Structure formats: structure tokens, C-alpha cells
Amino acid sequence: MNENDLPSPQKATVENQQSLSRRAFITTSVLAGGAVVLAAIPIVSTVVLPSLKKGAGKWVDFGKAEKLTDDFSMLSYEFMVKDGWQDLPQRGFVWAKSDDKAGVKIFSSTCSHLACSVIWNKEKGMFLCPCHSGLFDPNGQPAGGPPKKPLTLLPHKIEEGKLMVHITL
Numbered sequence: 001m002n003e004n005d006l007p008s009p010q011k012a013t014v015e016n017q018q019s020l021s022r023r024a025f026i027t028t029s030v031l032a033g034g035a036v037v038l039a040a041i042p043i044v045s046t047v048v049l050p051s052l053k054k055g056a057g058k059w060v061d062f063g064k065a066e067k068l069t070d071d072f073s074m075l076s077y078e079f080m081v082k083d084g085w086q087d088l089p090q091r092g093f094v095w096a097k098s099d100d101k102a103g104v105k106i107f108s109s110t111c112s113h114l115a116c117s118v119i120w121n122k123e124k125g126m127f128l129c130p131c132h133s134g135l136f137d138p139n140g141q142p143a144g145g146p147p148k149k150p151l152t153l154l155p156h157k158i159e160e161g162k163l164m165v166h167i168t169l
Helices: 009-052
Strands: 057-064 073-083 086-099 103-108 119-121 126-129 134-136 142-144 156-159 162-168
Touching: 057 073, 073 162, 086 162, 103 156, 103 162
Parallel strands: none
Antiparallel strands: 057 162, 073 086, 086 103, 119 126, 126 134, 134 142, 156 162
């Protein structure tokens, strides 16, 4: 046996220190990674997840359904919405009409092109979007300008003679 074949005490100590420091590094890395994941859970649930939720809705009472006519009427609404730590007003309007053939129709006032508010023009018998000269026929279908999609027909019901419309938040 040769003297070089024997492990030197100094050589063994350096190798043990290197493996010990690797082990400590890996342990520290795993613990730090776990701490980051645990800290990220409340952040993700508070910040990211609400933005991924589909818009919730609310049934809004617009009063007596018998007040609707055979021409479109603008019905406005306002209610409070919880947004983070604040209660904020949600305001808007819808277009509603009632006739014997088609029953009650409720259209969103939001243009399907760039979300401007559309206005019913009684003389032309069309919905007009002032932002980009969009036109919609009385059934909400695009009739001119840039809009390609129809106006949104909103779900509604009549309960105890009152018109209830589902507004998406």
C-alpha cells in the first residue's frame, strides 16, 4: 500500500464540508421555495383569481312590465357593487320594448364593436352607435358600419307584473 492511496484527514474534511454545504444549499432552497409558494397562495387568490371569474350578474327590477310600449324605451338602472374593499355604483341603461308578436325584448345598450352606448333613433327605426357610425336594426342585428356582432339580447322575466332583467357585472 502506498502513502498516496491512504485518504488524508485534510482531504476528507474538505470533501465533507463541500457535501455539507451542498446539502445545506439544497435544503435551504427547498424551504425557501416552499415559503414562496405558501406566500403566493393568498396573493394569487386575491389578485389573479377574481380577474378570471366570469362576470356575475344581478336581476334588476325595472318596475311594471305593462308600462312597456311597442317602441323602444330607455330604462336606466343603478345599484351598488362590491369592488375589492369599496362599494361602487354600477350605472347603465337598457333598451326595452313589448309587442304582441315578439313579446318583450330587452337589448343591452353596449355596442358590440367597441362598447360605446347605442341610441335608438325612432325616425330611422335603427340603433345608432355614435362612436364609429355603427347601425343596428330593431332586432339588434348589424346593419351598417364596423359592428359585426349583434347587440346582446338580455335575459329577462316578468314576476308579479314587474320586469326583471339580468344585468352582467
